Amino acid sequence: MKPLTDSAVARLQTDMQLPDLSGTRYCVIRYLARGGMGTVWLVEDTVLLRRVALKVLDLVSPAEDVAERLLQEARILASLEHPGIVPVHDAGTLADGRAFYCMKFIEGHTLAEHVAEKGLRERIRLLERIAEPLDFAHVRGFIHRDLKPENIMIGAFGEVLIMDWGLARVGEQPESGTSNSSRSRQGRSRDTLQGSILGTPGYMSPEQARADSKVDHRTDIFSLGAILWFMLTGEAPDKESSVGLPRPLRAICTKAMAADPGERYSSAGAMNADLAKYLTNAPVGAYRESWFERAGRIYARHRVAVVLLAAYLLMRGFFILWSRR
Amino acid sequence: MNKVLFGLLLGAVLGAFDGMTAWFTPQVRAQLAGIVIGSTVKGLVAGILIGLFARKVHSLALGIVFGLAVGLVLAFIVAQLQHGYYLEIMLPGGMVGLIVGYATQRYGREAQPLRT
Numbered sequence: 001m002k003p004l005t006d007s008a009v010a011r012l013q014t015d016m017q018l019p020d021l022s023g024t025r026y027c028v029i030r031y032l033a034r035g036g037m038g039t040v041w042l043v044e045d046t047v048l049l050r051r052v053a054l055k056v057l058d059l060v061s062p063a064e065d066v067a068e069r070l071l072q073e074a075r076i077l078a079s080l081e082h083p084g085i086v087p088v089h090d091a092g093t094l095a096d097g098r099a100f101y102c103m104k105f106i107e108g109h110t111l112a113e114h115v116a117e118k119g120l121r122e123r124i125r126l127l128e129r130i131a132e133p134l135d136f137a138h139v140r141g142f143i144h145r146d147l148k149p150e151n152i153m154i155g156a157f158g159e160v161l162i163m164d165w166g167l168a169r170v171g172e173q174p175e176s177g178t179s180n181s182s183r184s185r186q187g188r189s190r191d192t193l194q195g196s197i198l199g200t201p202g203y204m205s206p207e208q209a210r211a212d213s214k215v216d217h218r219t220d221i222f223s224l225g226a227i228l229w230f231m232l233t234g235e236a237p238d239k240e241s242s243v244g245l246p247r248p249l250r251a252i253c254t255k256a257m258a259a260d261p262g263e264r265y266s267s268a269g270a271m272n273a274d275l276a277k278y279l280t281n282a283p284v285g286a287y288r289e290s291w292f293e294r295a296g297r298i299y300a301r302h303r304v305a306v307v308l309l310a311a312y313l314l315m316r317g318f319f320i321l322w323s324r325r
Numbered sequence: 326m327n328k329v330l331f332g333l334l335l336g337a338v339l340g341a342f343d344g345m346t347a348w349f350t351p352q353v354r355a356q357l358a359g360i361v362i363g364s365t366v367k368g369l370v371a372g373i374l375i376g377l378f379a380r381k382v383h384s385l386a387l388g389i390v391f392g393l394a395v396g397l398v399l400a401f402i403v404a405q406l407q408h409g410y411y412l413e414i415m416l417p418g419g420m421v422g423l424i425v426g427y428a429t430q431r432y433g434r435e436a437q438p439l440r441t
Contacts, residue, residue: 305428
């Protein structure tokens, strides 16, 4: 008997994971990706005749609350209607007992693939567009807790979407306290996840790595800083790899990734504001510049005006010398 | 600061500075006060005109051209009154107009609509 090749084994494993879509409006087209909780399939919606993505729980579920967590992810996504957050169309349980939810199929690239061909300013603007939906979620009391380049998609039209809210939970709202709508979901989502370490090393805040129960939205600020670092250096956060990085940008990353949450930006919007200042050559709040740097920044910001004034003064000087001949 | 006020102030400051440089010319040093006052008034007038233009027309190129033209015309009038010094008066005058034209387009706040 011939032994099975690795590729044959992999294919068998994929086939075993194939969801039983009998009785649903979907039929499988192909495998898309694997997440922590389940597998994402590209499926055809046979009623609306469109392609959508179906996230289905793994066949062998390690814990009973995983199905509830998947549905919780779908509910969180459904409650966050924002152009930067992937919309959910449907959720439920398949004939084989596995929980699923259906979402928009995003054709595009992950941030890691997309960012390589972009310039510095475009990268910063891209991060601003990641921070916007994140801030939107934070204001509504949700924390993502697994932000990383692989979980950010750039769509075919350049739209930026935050994906994989599988580890998201309801936290404290940054400013106005917890809303009634989020409070109603709070008990369930907190109970399932407390005490366990969930996240991705390198992009996970120190308090999240300690499985601290007091993790709040600032854990996402840490991840956002780590993503900025990755986007600017092309490498995972590491202080040694900052060569060539402008100091204000390095300071923004450092502030966002401070070990103490109290020293980080209070919100993704505040971090965005600092990045916007950097882009317009305005003073960045996270960085105390020297007089020399300030002069250079002011010159960069008002280059034409400075050149015109200098030309005027030179001309005046020339006339003064000429009149004394 | 709105564009008209900004143009007025910048025109006045540059005009005054322009006038004060006459101190370096011994032949006209005796009339320095008159030159400074005249140059400042010229700068004020140019600043108001250029500021009003910037409030109506939002174009950097047109703003610069208009500023240069206003600066040159006003400087030409002054040079006519002086019966000479055309180059020494018109070139800096045109330059001041150009700077004010650029600055009022680039900086200065748009006029806010009245709230009822």
